[in-house]
Amino acid sequence: MDDLGKEMHRLCSDLFPICRSITGNGVRKTLRQLKDHLSELDIVEIPSGEVCFDWKIPKEWNIRDAYVIGPEGDKIIDFEKSNLHVVGYSVPVDKTVTLEELQEHLHSLPDQPTAIPYVTSYYEERWGFCLPEEQRKQLKPGTYHVTINSDLSDGSLTYGELILPGRSEKEVFLSTYVCHPSLANNELSGPVVTTFVARWLAALKDRRHTYRIIFIPEGIGSIAYLSRHLEVMRQRIIAGFNVTCIGDDRSYSYLASRNGDTLADQVALHVMKHMHPDFVAYTYLDRQSDERQYCSPGVDLPVCSIMRSKYGEYPEYHTSLDDLYLITPSGLMEGYEVLLQCIRCIERNETLKLTVLCEPQLGKRGLYPTLSTKESTKQVRDMMNLIAYSDGKHSLLDIADKIGVPMWDLWPLVDRLKAHELLEAVG
Numbered sequence: 001m002d003d004l005g006k007e008m009h010r011l012c013s014d015l016f017p018i019c020r021s022i023t024g025n026g027v028r029k030t031l032r033q034l035k036d037h038l039s040e041l042d043i044v045e046i047p048s049g050e051v052c053f054d055w056k057i058p059k060e061w062n063i064r065d066a067y068v069i070g071p072e073g074d075k076i077i078d079f080e081k082s083n084l085h086v087v088g089y090s091v092p093v094d095k096t097v098t099l100e101e102l103q104e105h106l107h108s109l110p111d112q113p114t115a116i117p118y119v120t121s122y123y124e125e126r127w128g129f130c131l132p133e134e135q136r137k138q139l140k141p142g143t144y145h146v147t148i149n150s151d152l153s154d155g156s157l158t159y160g161e162l163i164l165p166g167r168s169e170k171e172v173f174l175s176t177y178v179c180h181p182s183l184a185n186n187e188l189s190g191p192v193v194t195t196f197v198a199r200w201l202a203a204l205k206d207r208r209h210t211y212r213i214i215f216i217p218e219g220i221g222s223i224a225y226l227s228r229h230l231e232v233m234r235q236r237i238i239a240g241f242n243v244t245c246i247g248d249d250r251s252y253s254y255l256a257s258r259n260g261d262t263l264a265d266q267v268a269l270h271v272m273k274h275m276h277p278d279f280v281a282y283t284y285l286d287r288q289s290d291e292r293q294y295c296s297p298g299v300d301l302p303v304c305s306i307m308r309s310k311y312g313e314y315p316e317y318h319t320s321l322d323d324l325y326l327i328t329p330s331g332l333m334e335g336y337e338v339l340l341q342c343i344r345c346i347e348r349n350e351t352l353k354l355t356v357l358c359e360p361q362l363g364k365r366g367l368y369p370t371l372s373t374k375e376s377t378k379q380v381r382d383m384m385n386l387i388a389y390s391d392g393k394h395s396l397l398d399i400a401d402k403i404g405v406p407m408w409d410l411w412p413l414v415d416r417l418k419a420h421e422l423l424e425a426v427g
Contacts, residue, residue: 005329008196008336011037012188012247013324019083020187022122022179022217023048023060023157030178030191031160031215037195038162040202041215045156052227055220058122060155061089063148068102068129071142077129083181084320086148087128088120093148102144108133115319118183122220125152157224160215162198166207172346173233173240173303174198174339175290179217183322186311189247191215193336197243200340208347212237222290226299233301239264239346240303242291246335247327248308252279255286255305258295262302263346266397271341272306274406280310288312306342308335345397345407351427352399352414353392360387365420383413392426 015033020026028043035041050057066079066086077085087107105128107119113133121128127148160178176194180187198213212233216225226233241264245253254268260283272279284295288311294303308331316322354360362368368380385403396414400407417423 002329002333004196004336005333008192008247008332009324009327009329011192011195012184012327012332015188015192016182016184016324017083019063019181020179021061021088021120021181022220023058023155024062026062026181027158027178027217031158034160034178034191034195034215038198038202040162042161044159044161046159046224046228047156048154050224052220052224055223057157057220057224059152060157061150061152063090063150066090066129066148066150068147069145071140071144076135076139077131082116082320084116084118084183085130086150087126087130088118088181089122089152090127090148090150091125091152092150093127093146096143096145098143099139099141102139102146105129105146106131106136108136109319112315112319112321115316115321118180118318118320157217157221159217159221159225162211162213164198164201164207164211164213166210168209169236170238171210171212171233171236172343173237173301174211174213174243175222175240175294175303176215176243177218177221177290178215179221182320183318184324184327185245185247185309185314185322186317187322189308189327189332189335190244193246193332193339194243196336197339197343201343209238210236216290218290219293222293226293230299234299237301237303239267240294240301241268241339241342242289242294242303242305243339244289244305245307245309245311245314246339247332248314249328249331250309250314252276252338253282253305253307253310253313254279255282255291255307255310256284257291257302257304258284258300260284260304262304263349263397264302264304266401267342267345267349268304268306270397270401270407271338271345275338275341282310286310306335306338341408348407348411349395349397350425351392351395352390352423353426354387354390355422355424359384360422365422367416367420379413382409383417386410386413387417387422390423395427
């Protein structure tokens with residue numbers, strides 16, 4: 001498992017230099033590299049101008065180079081050194097300006113003087129550069145030559161989709177985004193962990209549910225995807241997770257769906273409670289990512305978010321400090337394991353019913369230990385409590401929550417009772 005964490009971190013490192021945005025060649029390059037790990041990933045284009053509910057697909061943005069040359073002829077800001085130096089979606093510019101005019105197009109963070117901020121302007125045409133506050137304070141009066149070699153033109157928005165069929169058409173939904181430049185936890189941890197989860201799912205010989213997995217630009221990507229697939233998603237999705245910020249070694253976080261009462265919420269809370277009980281719980285009022293679209297009125301998909309340090313809550317968020325040192329192989333691996341356990345719980349969740357009246361005679365079936373120990377007493381107690389609530393009305397997840405044990409501790413008990421025809425699945 002340590003090797004898997006390292007493999008995920010290597011993929012993050014490979015993807016880190018790519019300049020991504022909500023459209024453009026950076027997204028395509030990222031998806032092509034993910035497709036190397038998920039051969040069945042479909043890459044889809046939506047043309048600029050297509051109407052998606054109250055929105056419209058914007059023009060496509062691509063950038064080749066950008067820099068600022070100072071009064072002494074040296075390149076003081078260089079896109080090739082960090083793609084965060086340019087405001088996302090900056091229009092092309094090539095001119096000489098005074099320091100006073102340049103300052104109107106600069107962005108920095110006084111409270112984080114060594115960090116380059118991440119700034120975008122998707123829906124208002126402008127240009128700008130980002131730099132550390134300590135560098136900005138050292139700029140000298142004089143003339144500066146600014147160049148941004150970019151273009152905004154009709155093109156498309158690109159996303160990736162993978163459908164893994166199961167025995168049932170009922171779906172589990174995983175969504176992650178591919179639209180930020182060189183940010184590690186806020187950008188790359190989500191699609192990389194999701195890729196490895198999808199790879200695990202694809203290798204399963206028997207999937208109970210169908211899995212709908214998408215890699216989209218945040219915001220406009222989820223809106224566009226919903227505009228094309230909402231009806232089938234409403235009919236089929238039973239639980240979904242927005243996967244982001246899942247690669248650091250700090251806290252675990254859960255952000256609820258709008259009403260907080262879906263199967264996804266129940267599973268996420270159950271897994272977090274038993275695997276990482278010190279997790280931080282957030283409400284839908286704390287939302288900032290694609291759960292805004294998936295849980296919006298009239299859409300109402302059963303989607304919540306599982307994270308390590310939540311977006312907007314860790315100091316490196318949306319700055320150059322969110323780098324490959326912030327995410328770790330162990331952080332990525334543990335985030336991966338939490339998601340896998342949620343999926344396992346959904347796969348194994350079923351409504352159970354006892355096949356006999358009153359308590360079954362366990363001893364004659366070899367299900368009751370003949371030697372009483374502390375451990376055997378616990379196993380018998382859990383088995384008897386499982387039996388007590390197997391009334392055809394409670395799901396296994398409901399029972400696990402009610403009796404206060406991890407759902408996965410009940411799986412071998414369910415299997416043994418089924419083998420003796422004492423339990424049957426009724427839903």
